[in-house]
Amino acid sequence: MHDWQRVFDENVLVPPHPQRARQPLKESTAFQCVLKRLDGPLIRQGVLEVLSEVGCHLRVSLFDVTYRHFFGRTWKTMVRPVEPLPRQPSRIIFNEPVYFHTSLTHPTIVAVVEVVAEGRKRDGTLQTLSCGFGILRIFSNKPDSPTSTSASEDKRLRLYHGTPRALLHPLLQDPIEQNKHMTLIESCSLQFSLRPHPLLEPAFHLLPENLLVSGLQHIPGLLPAHGEMGDALRKPRLQKAVTWYLDDVFFTLYPSLEKFEEELLELLISDRFREADSPLDAGTLEVLERRLHVGVHNGLGFVQRPQVVVLVPEMEVALSRSASFSRKVGSSSKASSGSQALVLRSRLRLPEMVRHPAFAIVFQLEYVFNSPSAVDGNAAPVPSSSSLACMHMVRWAVWNPSLEASSGKVMLPLQGGIRPNPSHCLVYKVPPASMSSKEVKQVESGTVQFQYSLSPEGHLDTPTGHGSSPKAERRPSRKPPTSPSRPPVPPPQGLVAPQDSPVGPGLSLSQLAASPRSPTRRRSAKLASQQPEASEPSWTQVQEFPLEGRIAHLEADLSRTSSAPGTSVAERLQELPFTPVHAPIVAGAQTRSSGSQLSRASMVLLQSSGFPEILDANKRPVEAVNPTDPVKFNPQKEESDCLQSNEIVLQFLAFSRLPQDRQGVPWPQTVYFTFQFYRFPPTTTPRLQLVKLGEPGRTSSGPVSHSLVLIDKDGSFDAGSPGFQLRFLVDPGFLKPGERRWFSCYLAVHSLQVDVWDGDSLLLIGSAAVQMKHLLRQGRPAVQVSHELEVVATEYEQDAMVVSGDVTGFGSVKPIGVHMLVKGWLHLTLANIGHSCEQRVRDSRSLPPSRSRVISNDGASRFEGGSLLTRGGLRREWFCAPEVQTASLGACVLDPRPLGQQVLFRASGGKPLAVLRLTVEPQPHVVDQVFRFYHPELTFLKKAIRLPPWHTLPGAPVAMPGEAPPVYVRCSDPNVICETQNVGPGEPRDVFLKVASGRSPEIKDFFVTIYADRWLAAPIQIWQVHLHSLQRVDISCVTGQRSHLSLVLRGTQTLRKVKAFTSHPQELTTDPKGVFVLPPHGVQDLHVGVRPLRAGSRFVHLNVVDVDCHQLVASWLVCLSCRPPLISKAFEITLAAGDGKGANKRITYTNPYPSRRAYHLHSDHPDLLQFKEDTFQVGGGETYTIGLRFAPSQRAGEEEVLIYINDHEDKNEETFCVKVIYQ
Incomplete structure (x- = not known):
């Protein structure tokens, strides 16, 4: 199965635009395109000077100009070295053919050829550069006719500046070649030939449409060409097919067929209830058929259209067939402890099978349900015979037989969920990986069992030799197969799909927040979020202490994929998180109680x-x-x-x-x-x-x-x-x-x-x-x-020696580099203090008391400080009796402007019936949580904040057992993207924020309101978010060595007396140090010196403050990336702990230079180590004794102290390490 999986993963195709699928189908046409040579100085001389081992290759992609959509798969040529010929134009020879077939014979279907140069930089990493692209017209204005009319005619393709991504711009309309935004590359062209290739038609079943392949590429099912450089697709030769027979096919679903289908129906009814907003009777949705799709797949696609057969429950087979067959089926299913199986009554014949490692048999289990047309209550009920049918794939499996297999018995685990499948459709979820037994994990998603044979005589009656695939379990036919109640011997790991396997590329914020377009996609979004708890990445917890049911940060890189279990995450966490956030402090989150009593x-x-x-x-x-x-x-x-x-x-x-x-x-x-x-x-x-x-x-x-x-x-x-x-x-x-x-x-x-x-x-x-x-x-x-x-x-800091997340004492995992420090x-x-006072009755204007009513939050139907979200007009209405009424409502509105409205109710003749005067008095929010983010200026902050468990939120309504109601979020700033997703029961729920930061040092404040009702009446949580915009500066330095840089400080409209402050003055200093004058509209350099005390990555804040007005003038976020120096000597000393006495020690240093030098001494622990002299001079080749004074310690332990010996420029010459042991 490894060969099939590898071919399948490497040849994922992007489908054509959905609008193309609605057009009538046409016969597919095969083409051969030979890319011959590239002429002209396309690669600039500067690239050749910067990069070494410069090569060039071509990339070909299919593109739909009408819908601006790339489809298929990008094909690449081999890399050719770039060697410009002297006194002649530059020329790169390719002579590589590419083959494909397509039924989209429209003039706007083109091939885009991109020229890419690649080479290695000085550090050895590979660098690729796009040098231009061309548009190859496959079809002329007359459909079904290619542009290449002559079989031997070569053409030249003009090349344009830029990359093919430019074709996605809406300004580039067809004809693209005549667009004013396209710029030709002078004296550069690509010679090619394009012709129909009817010899490829016999191999159409082995190659999917719109797949660009080379003749040198090995295609499963085709014989290789003669010679090492032969073209296998010029005259393709098919491998010999073998007919396989499958008997006694039956499926076992976990935990039983009845419970599996019951849960499936409940989830479908729940989905339709959310979509139609009306209750759906469970009896209106039922299973019509259980279908099995069986086909042969070569990794690229199905060789023939899969066969579709009907499966029936085992009990129906037992009642309808003869007693002998019933006994046979019973012998293979009685061990299932009463759980029925789905049985195939007939034999399967697969004549298109080929003995090849990439050929496999794919089983797909599909359920057909009736879909009543009146589920929304708007149409009249119709009989079940006229109900629409909806189909959903629930499980699939792949069997890759060995080359020497001839007959045997196989049991395969079924797969489902978010893993890619051969049909490229959505599949029903799999049970969570909560069972520890490996044997049970193989069958908890269900199994498929069958007997295979190459003989048309019938199924196997005797055990065979070792001809079966080692990747599938084979047992003698007379031995009853294993059921979920009796776990089988686990097959090798290659067969079983682990529940915590990677799920493909990570989703961007826009994909995570995308609204579903169809019921199927909505279920997909729900299932994709239901990952098992054991596979949650370690960065889902940021805070070091538990928040007692409150809110925890999700410091997530949304473009990161989940890592496989057992692997180190150090490679994924090398880069420091881009947005440092000040975690909200919740009472009870500290090590000691926040309400501790004073001594x-x-x-x-x-x-x-x-x-x-x-x-x-x-x-x-x-x-x-x-x-x-x-x-x-x-x-x-x-x-x-x-x-x-x-x-x-x-x-x-x-x-x-x-x-x-x-x-x-x-x-x-x-x-x-x-x-x-x-x-x-x-x-x-x-x-x-x-x-x-x-x-x-x-x-x-x-x-x-x-x-x-x-x-x-x-x-x-x-x-x-x-x-x-x-x-x-x-x-x-x-x-x-x-x-x-x-x-x-x-x-x-x-x-x-x-x-x-x-x-x-x-x-x-x-x-x-x-x-x-x-x-x-x-x-x-x-x-x-x-x-x-x-x-x-x-x-936020990252220790250079840390290789994984830190596990707290409460079992949670926090990301590397996030520390909660007690500052004081x-x-x-x-x-x-209670006071007695007379309650003042609120003014009801000039209305009599009998006609004045106040809408308050008293009683069971109280309005708990909700939000009406009024922007331009009120959306909530009350119908009143024929009298004048006043409604006074105090609400937390997101738009804090005073609102007043008078509504007149008139009869059909225009006579006023009632007058409603509504007054909304804005008031500040009752904030539940405060978030403070520091982010570089003029960039987008993308943040995901995890909600606590639903039942812990104050004011949350009581929902159905095991079900969390949907959550709605709104933001006070319309320019902030704030969304959440509906997830399954028990799944964590996140609130996604995307906000643009302003210029430094602006602070953007907004509120996020969370609701549990679709009318957005009563919020259950109100968050206040502060976004501090800072100028970002990145510094790479060596620990113990001073690095210098200059920052540009711009003056304001008036003259100011300012001073620079840093959050880590021991490591970062500024010049001028004290108060200095910043002239109006002037520019002044602020010199910064950085000497980090320890290795790793962390953030340092730098503020320039007006000392008279105490206003922030400028703010920087200094991102330090510190690497440790080379340690030349190591020492170890032992001191007594708790005696209150330190120790004096001496070490020697020899000047390695022939001349006299001055040196400076520094330490990364100035509280533990002090020098007798911070500076000293020593002659060439002479030795100097350095006096050390170690401070006492009250506790036993160990500490490593680094001694930095720097030259007169404060550059590190040597570093000594002293290990101090307090006993």
């Missing part, structure tokens, strides 16, 4: 720092609760509270750094916070100064090192009043009628995400998330809770 020492230190105390409405201290205590939420208790007003207080106390931070790691001087609470507008706090406290005092939870102090407008601050408070008043005047319960549910289930920013560099430090369930007062006058939150950031701890206090 007693930290609490005392905070209370002694002078933070203002939070008081309730009676000016008494607010009751404090433990953030680790469980919360029992009672909605009725919240609604019956006499204190109807809630004052939410957020008090930012301190921001602390990690105790294990290196001394050289930057720490911000000022910070500010951004967040959004409920449907209040997004909040950005003022810049807060970080003031260092007295003694941090290490605790189990961490130190409290810096308090937050508000900065005045003049830049000064008062350290005596630390902390910063924000208050949000949620009273009946703010809430809509019936919205109070919705607000209580928001506090109970939502988390508040706070982004922490550096106030000077405007770089994102990280994010923290805190659960708000402790703000539920539950009848208490006030409540407060203090949290110590981890500020977590996502960094945010100390925050939340409080909810």
Whole structure:
């Protein structure tokens, strides 16, 4: 089967345009085209100078000019060396014939010939360049007549600049040769001859239409030509055919025939229900026939049209045939534990079989269903005899007999799903690969069993020798065949189709989001997404910690194919992901709980720092609760509270750094916070100064090192009043009628995400998330809770030594280079203070109360903050009685413009019956998740975000067991492509985004709303997406060695005082270092020096900020690709851990140059190793002793420290490796 599979995979044809299939069929005509020579200086001299071993070959493709469609398969000549002759025009001799036959005898069917040069670059890689193309007219304006009328006439083909892709442009209409956009290549042409070739007609059954083949290519079924350079297609000679007979053919389907067909009918009914939007009775769809298509396939196509026979269930055969046959069938099927088989009553005769390794017998199982014409309820029912029939292929199998096989018995596993099949049609899905037994995996998709023989006398009665194919299982006829209940001996791996095999080229975003055009294609899209969980690639999980049913990133390269099991994915992950994304922080995602309680020492230190105390409405201290205590939420208790007003207080106390931070790691001087609470507008706090406290005092939870102090407008601050408070008043005047319960549910289930920013560099430090369930007062006058939150950031870097994904402790796999780093701890206090107030009744304009109604979200039919998606007019209508009514609706609209509408209902005579005045009040969204992407400017960001399991989404409706309802997504920005796909039960669901980034440093903000109802009434999730546009710079450097580059900084309309900031100041420095003046409309160079501390690939952010206005002027995304230096010496030392003492060591370095040199010393771990002297000079050939000071460590372990010895230009001369062992 390997030979057949190889030929089949190498000769996949692109079908002609669908419109051509509607035209009447014609007889196919064979042609021979001889490409003789290429004349003219087509390959430029510059290409010959840059590339070595330059060669040239031709590519021929069929093209439909009318529909601008390439079809067939591109054929290539052999590569000819390019050797320009002196004093003569350049000439390349090919003399290669190409053969094909086609029934599309229309003048717009042409052959496109492309000239391609190839050679090797200096690094040895192969480079191909298109040098031009020509259009070869096969047929003249008179159909059925080729352009070549004379058998011996040669013609010259004119060549044009460019590539054949230009033919797809809509401006290139026929005649293409006269189009103004086509430019001829002077003094260049291709000599060829084109003639009909009727000698190829006897071999038509071996060659599919529109397949371009060479006479040197071996065609299965044809005898090879005489000699090594013979042309087998000039006078083709057919191999001798052998007649094969197949008996006792029966199919076994998993788990049983009855359950298999029951599931198939249920899925078809479900598909039609989704397409017709009306229920379909299960009795209206039934199986009419079970057909078997059997044909001989040579890898290129079916040799003859497959035979079609009818299969019947085994029980029908037992009732209709004689007792002897019933016993015979029973002996071969009783072992199936009651599961019926599909049996063929007759014998199959295949006279077109040829003893060739690429010849195989293909079995295709097809089901025929009745298709009532009234399934949508629009037409009257018709009898079943007039119902339309629809056919679906459900399984197929291929048997490749050995050359010496003569008779025997075979059992083959059936195949299905998304694998390419000989009929090139969609096939019913296969069961997921969830069973571990190899024997069971072979039969879980079903099996086909039959007896084969070369004798017309009948089927086999005695066992034969070893003449059967080793790739198929052969057993003696008197031994009952194995059924699913008794697994067979597994045949070799070449026969069984693994469930996790590659599925072909990866889909682009447009293909993933393409809407289906037919019911068959819709099922195909559904089945293609149902891959087994075991074969999901490792890049489906990005976050290092589980998100507790929330949203995980799908950092997917959508053009990547799935890798085979057991192979390393290092080759596929060498390139760093193109779009770094700041992962959203969800409460509970950290290693420690985001709502952890402060230690007693930290609490005392905070209370002694002078933070203002939070008081309730009676000016008494607010009751404090433990953030680790469980919360029992009672909605009725919240609604019956006499204190109807809630004052939410957020008090930012301190921001602390990690105790294990290196001394050289930057720490911000000022910070500010951004967040959004409920449907209040997004909040950005003022810049807060970080003031260092007295003694941090290490605790189990961490130190409290810096308090937050508000900065005045003049830049000064008062350290005596630390902390910063924000208050949000949620009273009946703010809430809509019936919205109070919705607000209580928001506090109970939502988390508040706070982004922490550096106030000077405007770089994102990280994010923290805190659960708000402790703000539920539950009848208490006030409540407060203090949290110590981890500020977590996502960094993208790739270790040079990593070869596969990192498996977390929870069993998930995350991609290489994605790290969740804890940047610090945010100390925050939340409080909810109850107030009593009188509820203000909303204004109903001038209408009397009896005629005024308010549409609210109270009760069972509440409107849960949905979206009407109005852009130009309201789409939702209410029919009212003959009275004037007012509808006041608060909604989260994607277009935040105030909307007002008055609708008049009139009778047929024009008399007004009622007036409806509808007012829509826009309000901010209640955001469930925030995504922040950093992307190069003026490019497209393509991102797939995976939704959590359906049942974990808040507000998700209850669906049928095991079935997830369809999901609909909408975006607030009409220029953003936002789509999702409907998948099968249990399949992961992704939301695909495609958005164009702006110019640096613009930030594009938009919302993504997810609905579970087709009317888009109540969203179940609202996401906020921030897209930061940056200028991208790629740098390739050596670890420990400084590399320099210059960036162009352009001035704005006014003069600015700016300063450059980097996210990794230890590795990337700028010149000028401090504040400098940027003139208006001027251009200034910003010199950047990069000295990476470790190898791998990662991203560094560079911001240029106006220090007066604190505005971002320019922003770069520096992509570092660092390779390690060569290590010349290695050392190992052992130190005591926990004694608080370091160690002094010495190593020697010898100057290899004859003259005196100056050297600089650097280390990749400056926190562990310090030098006695950072620079030194040594004479030629002399030795210098380098003094080393190793810092103590409190923990045992090992660390490798690199010592870089650089010259006066900071280029690396030598690198030493010291392995430090702390015991």
